[in-house]
Amino acid sequence: MKPATKELGRFIVTSTLLSGSRPQLERGLHAAGSIMPLGEKAWLLCAVGTAGSVRNQLLQYIGARDILTVIQFDPKRTATHNAGPEMDARLRAMLYLEDGASLANCA
Secondary structure, eight states, X not given: OOOOOOSEEXXXXXXXXXXXXXXXXXXXXXXXXXXXXXXXXXXXXXXXXXXXXXXXXXXXXXXXXXXXXXXEEOOOOOOOSSOOHHHHHHXXXXXXXXXXXXXXXXX
């Protein structure tokens, strides 16, 4: 088993919650790092770890039949429509981190 990384990563987290565990999952997302809702079932998450370690951390907050997907990515470009300047600014701050950035840079 590979050791967990200590590097800050960016993740898209999506869910299909059959158990009604949305409040618990949102608590888990906040505990994992900085989040920004992207829709009813999707979040942008800035957290330390890998897609697997983030998934494992979030599993304790959802039901046994719930579906969870965690995608780690390296952002290159973004585009929004009608998101407003505040969301655009926060999206850029969370996505385009300099090397050595910390969770404080994701807020």
